[in-house]
Amino acid sequence: MPSLNNLVAPTASITRRHREARNGHRGVAILLTGLPASGKSTLAQGLQAALFEQGRQTLVLDGDTLRGGLNRDLGFSDKDRLENIRRASELAALLVDNGQIVILAMIAPLTDLRAVFAERLGDDYREVWCSASLAVCESRDPKGHYARARNGELPGFTGIGSPYEPPPLASLVLDTGVLSVQQGVERLLAWLVPELDSGYSSSQEPTMESPVHSLPSLFKQLGLPDDPVSINQFVTAHSPLKPDLKLAEAFFWTDSQKAFLREEILDDADWTEVVDELNLMLRDGRGV
Ligand SMILES: Nc1ncnc2c1ncn2[C@@H]1O[C@H](COP(=O)(O)OS(=O)(=O)O)[C@@H](OP(=O)(O)O)[C@H]1O
Numbered sequence: 001m002p003s004l005n006n007l008v009a010p011t012a013s014i015t016r017r018h019r020e021a022r023n024g025h026r027g028v029a030i031l032l033t034g035l036p037a038s039g040k041s042t043l044a045q046g047l048q049a050a051l052f053e054q055g056r057q058t059l060v061l062d063g064d065t066l067r068g069g070l071n072r073d074l075g076f077s078d079k080d081r082l083e084n085i086r087r088a089s090e091l092a093a094l095l096v097d098n099g100q101i102v103i104l105a106m107i108a109p110l111t112d113l114r115a116v117f118a119e120r121l122g123d124d125y126r127e128v129w130c131s132a133s134l135a136v137c138e139s140r141d142p143k144g145h146y147a148r149a150r151n152g153e154l155p156g157f158t159g160i161g162s163p164y165e166p167p168p169l170a171s172l173v174l175d176t177g178v179l180s181v182q183q184g185v186e187r188l189l190a191w192l193v194p195e196l197d198s199g200y201s202s203s204q205e206p207t208m209e210s211p212v213h214s215l216p217s218l219f220k221q222l223g224l225p226d227d228p229v230s231i232n233q234f235v236t237a238h239s240p241l242k243p244d245l246k247l248a249e250a251f252f253w254t255d256s257q258k259a260f261l262r263e264e265i266l267d268d269a270d271w272t273e274v275v276d277e278l279n280l281m282l283r284d285g286r287g288v
Pocket residue numbers: 035036037040041062063064067076080081082084085105106107108109143145154155156157158
């Protein structure tokens with residue numbers, strides 16, 4: 001293994017701030033934790049679909065899927081579960097740094113295991129407890145695991161042969177034994193969306209030297225719809241711009257929009273960075 005002292009990370013030319021500005025939302029990792037069959041995977045897929053529909057950048061890291069590839073060398077001993085979570089937390093951190101909303105559907109049964117996520121992801125970490133009881137989960141048993149565990153075929157199965165410690169500090173508790181799937185997804189969205197829209201990573205706070213405006217805020221400033229789907233539609237409808245045509249001279253702007261863009265481009269003012277970004281998107285037809 002190489003010495004950590006000899007590793008030098010490259011400087012990123014495209015930073016998290018750039019990606020979040022383009023996405024119009026922050027990157028964040030949400031752990032859905034709970035007993036087997038408590039609804040983690042179902043809610044993760046439902047939440048992902050709803051966020052995707054809203055034009056957001058999101059993906060699911062599911063314990064079962066990770067264990068089929070990246071973590072296929074790992075079992076369910078304490079040591080292996082810790083390594084499972086460590087790798088998932090590293091992967092999630094990379095993806096959050098890429099501006100993604102990472103939805104982790106993993107049992108992560110112990111407080112100490114969830115602390116690995118909290119420590120690695122810091123302010124970018126949120127915990128949701130899918131709190132369906134053991135009795136409810138066992139009665140559902142969609143994979144037949146509980147029945148096998150009761151027969152002694154799955155020693156150390158969480159909830160039967162090994163413990164699940166409820167998370168006392170979860171940001172959100174969903175009683176997945178009572179709620180419908182749709183109600184669960186609605187509650188997740190109602191809780192999460194304001195957080196996504198309420199500013200970006202604290203480690204990337206804008207400074208006086210480099211004020212940051214997002215693409216949505218530019219669209220709002222221009223009097224245009226500012227949700228991700230509308231921004232995509234606008235870029236698709238108006239690109240590619242001819243190489244010799246200046247952005248502010250394009251036919252689709254009103255006079256006041258042109259005046260605003262000219263001023264911002266000439267003044268090298270607050271909006272320059274995001275105006276540049278829109279310019280590039282319109283040249284190559286790339287949406288958000
Ligand atoms: N012994 C034992 N204990 C718990 N779970 C088991 C076990 N053996 C196999 N499985 C299957 O693995 C899925 C859980 O993987 P995770 O990576 O989320 O587990 S952990 O966070 O490392 O505890 C889990 O998926 P879910 O039912 O979706 O939770 C099971 O399908």
